[in-house]
Amino acid sequence: MNYLNKIYTYTEGYRRVYFLSTLAVFGATVFSLLTPLIIKYIIDIIIQNFDLSDSYFEKSMDFFVGKSLLNTGILIFFVAFFQGGCLYFKGKLSSIASEGIVKTVKDKLYTQLQNVKYSYFNKVETGDLLQRCTSDVETIRKFLAIQLVEVVNIILMIIIIFFILINLNLKLSIIVLSIIPLMFIFSLYFFIVVKKYFKISDEAEAKLSTILQENIHGVRVVKAFASEDLEIKKFRCSNKHYSHVTYKLIRLFAYYWPISSFFSFVQMGLVLFLGIKWAVSGTITMGTVIAFGMYVWQLEFPVRNLGRILSDFGKASISFERIEEILDSETDFNENENLKKPQIKGKIVFENVRFSYIDKPILNGISFDLDIGETLGILGPTGSGKSSLIHLITRLYDYDSGSIKIDGVELKEIDKKWIRKNIGLVLQETFLFAKNVRENIGITKKILDDCDIFTAAKTASIHEGILNFKEGYETQVGEKGVSLSGGQKQRIAIARTIINNHKILIFDDSLSAVDIETDASIRRELKKKHSSSTTIIISHRISSIMDADKIMVLEGGKISAYGTHNQLKDRDGLYKRILKIQKDGMKEGI
Numbered sequence: 001m002n003y004l005n006k007i008y009t010y011t012e013g014y015r016r017v018y019f020l021s022t023l024a025v026f027g028a029t030v031f032s033l034l035t036p037l038i039i040k041y042i043i044d045i046i047i048q049n050f051d052l053s054d055s056y057f058e059k060s061m062d063f064f065v066g067k068s069l070l071n072t073g074i075l076i077f078f079v080a081f082f083q084g085g086c087l088y089f090k091g092k093l094s095s096i097a098s099e100g101i102v103k104t105v106k107d108k109l110y111t112q113l114q115n116v117k118y119s120y121f122n123k124v125e126t127g128d129l130l131q132r133c134t135s136d137v138e139t140i141r142k143f144l145a146i147q148l149v150e151v152v153n154i155i156l157m158i159i160i161i162f163f164i165l166i167n168l169n170l171k172l173s174i175i176v177l178s179i180i181p182l183m184f185i186f187s188l189y190f191f192i193v194v195k196k197y198f199k200i201s202d203e204a205e206a207k208l209s210t211i212l213q214e215n216i217h218g219v220r221v222v223k224a225f226a227s228e229d230l231e232i233k234k235f236r237c238s239n240k241h242y243s244h245v246t247y248k249l250i251r252l253f254a255y256y257w258p259i260s261s262f263f264s265f266v267q268m269g270l271v272l273f274l275g276i277k278w279a280v281s282g283t284i285t286m287g288t289v290i291a292f293g294m295y296v297w298q299l300e301f302p303v304r305n306l307g308r309i310l311s312d313f314g315k316a317s318i319s320f321e322r323i324e325e326i327l328d329s330e331t332d333f334n335e336n337e338n339l340k341k342p343q344i345k346g347k348i349v350f351e352n353v354r355f356s357y358i359d360k361p362i363l364n365g366i367s368f369d370l371d372i373g374e375t376l377g378i379l380g381p382t383g384s385g386k387s388s389l390i391h392l393i394t395r396l397y398d399y400d401s402g403s404i405k406i407d408g409v410e411l412k413e414i415d416k417k418w419i420r421k422n423i424g425l426v427l428q429e430t431f432l433f434a435k436n437v438r439e440n441i442g443i444t445k446k447i448l449d450d451c452d453i454f455t456a457a458k459t460a461s462i463h464e465g466i467l468n469f470k471e472g473y474e475t476q477v478g479e480k481g482v483s484l485s486g487g488q489k490q491r492i493a494i495a496r497t498i499i500n501n502h503k504i505l506i507f508d509d510s511l512s513a514v515d516i517e518t519d520a521s522i523r524r525e526l527k528k529k530h531s532s533s534t535t536i537i538i539s540h541r542i543s544s545i546m547d548a549d550k551i552m553v554l555e556g557g558k559i560s561a562y563g564t565h566n567q568l569k570d571r572d573g574l575y576k577r578i579l580k581i582q583k584d585g586m587k588e589g590i
């Protein structure tokens with residue numbers, strides 16, 4: 001029930017509406033339970049002309065409607081009208097409350113996903129995350145809007161009917177009501193069994209969404225490798241597992257309904273058999289038997305539905321746990337930390353920096369320094385730790401030991417958001433948003449200024465290219481728009497980064513998809529317009545880094561060579577070898 005406490009915390013701001021909706025439930029329940037008593041009054045007092053009993057209800061009826069059938073009919077009409085009114089308000093108010101609460105949950109989820117640690121996304125699958133943010137949230141909405149209110153309704157109904165039946169006839173009510181605990185225990189047992197299967201089913205559905213999402217995302221790779229058959233097989237296997245689990249759930253429900261029907265039939269059978277027998281012998285009135293029958297009938301569906309609602313409680317609790325897992329995950333930003341927000345000028349000093357992913361050592365004693373406005377080129381084989389190094393500068397990961405200072409301030413003492421806002425990073429993988437080119441370039445700007453956008457695009461050597469698009473800067477990119485070449489996407493991503501005139505610029509292999517000439521032109525423009533920015537360029541292409549003030553060769557997480565192009569070009573080692581390979585390749589026109 002811990003999750004109920006948590007849900008309670010989310011109801012803040014909507015508790016009054018929820019309370020009013022509970023009152024409406026109460027009203028609807030009370031009105032719905034009046035009808036059988038009125039019918040009993042009609043049969044016993046109006047038709048059979050029995051004497052009034054001691055019951056307050058019959059005395060009140062006699063006072064208000066007398067023995068008139070017409071007046072009683074009008075009363076039934078009003079009871080139905082008020083019951084309908086209460087049901088309307090119940091639906092309306094519980095929907096307002098549940099929608100409001102779900103909105104809060106969605107806002108919290110989205111904010112949390114923006115703030116979770118960068119490393120969080122290494123261990124979660126996108127399909128699973130999407131499922132948590134959509135169908136799990138929907139399960140919570142249904143729980144709050146329908147099931148919770150329904151449970152209150154059923155419990156109220158059982159309590160009120162219990163008191164009415166006891167007052168009508170103690171013996172018959174004990175026999176009839178003794179079936180309810182059996183039904184409840186059965187429902188509870190069912191709920192416990194089914195909860196396990198709901199979790200398995202949710203996980204299977206998430207797996208299926210992940211495969212689907214991955215496949216749609218990577219459809220080009222699948223087609224290029226002609227691996228459609230393999231993908232279909234993978235999907236079918238997952239789909240089979242999902243339908244197997246769902247089938248198990250359906251089978252469990254298929255057992256549930258006949259068994260709970262059996263309980264209901266026994267209950268109704270007892271009322272009819274004993275009630276009519278006692279009515280014939282004159283122990284109770286026929287009106288009482290009919291009222292009993294109506295109450296048992298009224299209870300039948302809610303009590304039978306209790307198991308289903310309880311099982312949905314199970315589903316909601318699983319969904320809630322899955323949502324809580326996201327909300328409880330560690331975030332990157334701690335408001336209480338009160339970290340520094342120094343003005344960033346661009347001096348970077350690494351001293352004996354070591355870093356590992358959990359227990360996998362990646363960087364081993366990295367030391368170098370960069371003055372304001374200097375350019376560092378980093379070269380190294382795949383997996384040597386180049387990206388990891390720049391992830392440390394932006395505090396996407398924190399170093400284990402050693403020191404990184406930005407303008408003399410220890411990096412770990414600088415606010416993460418602040419440092420990221422002050423560093424322009426072009427990532428290795430280019431991602432563009434499903435917006436137009438103009439919006440993509442200015443996505444980090446509050447106000448889109450065309451002049452800034454054009455300047456950034458010109459520096460990234462993409463301005464002319466954009467103007468050649470049919471709709472120019474208004475051209476949609478991303479899923480709905482035209483397909484851009486890899487180089488065009490990279491250059492838009494570069495423009496998006498440099499538009500902010502950061503004092504530190506980092507390019508993580510972000511010129512790999514452009515030709516050598518464009519690469520040189522972009523670097524020339526950068527030097528001209530961002531000469532005061534400290535720049536780090538990671539590249540596998542010597543020509544991209546040869547003009548840098550300093551060049552670092554990274555091998556196996558260690559600096560194997562450090563210097564200028566002139567110092568490294570003749571020194572034995574990786575740099576010289578790659579230079580030769582690339583020179584030879586150019587000569588051969590590769």
Ligand SMILES: Nc1ncnc2c1ncn2[C@@H]1O[C@H](COP(=O)(O)OP(=O)(O)OP(=O)(O)O)[C@@H](O)[C@H]1O
Nearest residue numbers: 122357360362380381382383384385386387388389
């Ligand atoms: N999130 C991660 N968790 C665990 N290991 C990781 C993670 N990211 C990278 N690695 C590992 O760290 C090592 C260095 O990776 P990194 O991305 O820094 O290399 P790189 O030099 O940038 O490679 P490339 O030139 O291919 O981009 C690799 O062995 C990689 O497998």
